[in-house]
Amino acid sequence: QKEVEQNSGPLSVPEGAIASLNCTYSDRGSQSFFWYRQYSGKSPELIMFIYSNGDKEDGRFTAQLNKASQYVSLLIRDSQPSDSATYLCAPLGGSNYQLIWGAGTKLIIKP
Amino acid sequence: EAQVTQNPRYLITVTGKKLTVTCSQNMNHEYMSWYRQDPGLGLRQIYYSMNVEVTDKGDVPEGYKVSRKEKRNFPLILESPSPNQTSLYFCASSLGASGETQYFGPGTRLLVL
Numbered sequence: 334q335k336e337v338e339q340n341s342g343p344l345s346v347p348e349g350a351i352a353s354l355n356c357t358y359s360d361r362g363s364q365s366f367f368w369y370r371q372y373s374g375k376s377p378e379l380i381m382f383i384y385s386n387g388d389k390e391d392g393r394f395t396a397q398l399n400k401a402s403q404y405v406s407l408l409i410r411d412s413q414p415s416d417s418a419t420y421l422c423a424p425l426g427g428s429n430y431q432l433i434w435g436a437g438t439k440l441i442i443k444p
Numbered sequence: 445e446a447q448v449t450q451n452p453r454y455l456i457t458v459t460g461k462k463l464t465v466t467c468s469q470n471m472n473h474e475y476m477s478w479y480r481q482d483p484g485l486g487l488r489q490i491y492y493s494m495n496v497e498v499t500d501k502g503d504v505p506e507g508y509k510v511s512r513k514e515k516r517n518f519p520l521i522l523e524s525p526s527p528n529q530t531s532l533y534f535c536a537s538s539l540g541a542s543g544e545t546q547y548f549g550p551g552t553r554l555l556v557l
Contacts, residue, residue, distance in 0.1 A: 337486075341484070365543050375550075375551075376534055376548035376549060376550055376551055377487070377534070377546075377548050378548070379545045379546070382545075421486065421487070423487075425542060425543045429500065429502075430541070430542065430543075431477075431489055431492065431502065431542045432487075432489070432542050432543075432546070434479075434486040434487035434488070435486055436484055436485060436486035437486055
């Protein structure tokens with residue numbers, strides 16, 4: 334079992350709809366969770382992070398965390414073609430307290 | 445402009461020929477890290493550094509060396525590259541520890557023949 338599981342996709346979503354990206358993790362000691370976005374051929378950039386159970390909203394983005402289920406998700410409302418990218422989930426944990434990266438979900442927003 | 449720079453951006457080399465990929469940041473960040481990214485595997489950490497003269501192994505350190513003699517620079521050294529080190533390499537830095545926002549360099553695409 335991988336430490337961080339993400340559906341590789343591609344996930345195709347119509348423009349204006351809600352995109353839902355999911356991530357499960359195995360390290361119960363993880364306390365902080367990060368979502369990075371990576372455009373094709375570019376480097377990752379932070380979208381948002383979440384520490385507490387529940388929802389955290391930032392503009393069109395909402396991160397959801399359920400530590401009991403070891404599940405974190407990212408919702409993108411009113412999806413735009415510019416949201417087309419690979420989204421990387423990264424819990425902070427492990428034996429040396431570093432980011433543990435998922436392989437990412439490729440999101441395609443169709444106009 | 446605040447940034448992380450890497451050089452070279454693209455490199456083709458042959459097995460066994462030592463190479464160095466440079467990484468430099470101008471944000472006075474304490475933490476720096478090297479990752480490799482391979483299709484389907486995501487980012488894997490090679491080495492990281494919490495501060496000057498302090499480096500630690502990540503998940504895939506075999507075949508790599510690093511040094512942190514000054515805060516802004518964190519070079520990655522491949523003393524005897526092999527084809528399985530063909531990959532996309534990213535350097536990243538953050539103000540404090542790994543849990544703070546990491547700023548990534550543009551990446552170095554390496555092909556080892």
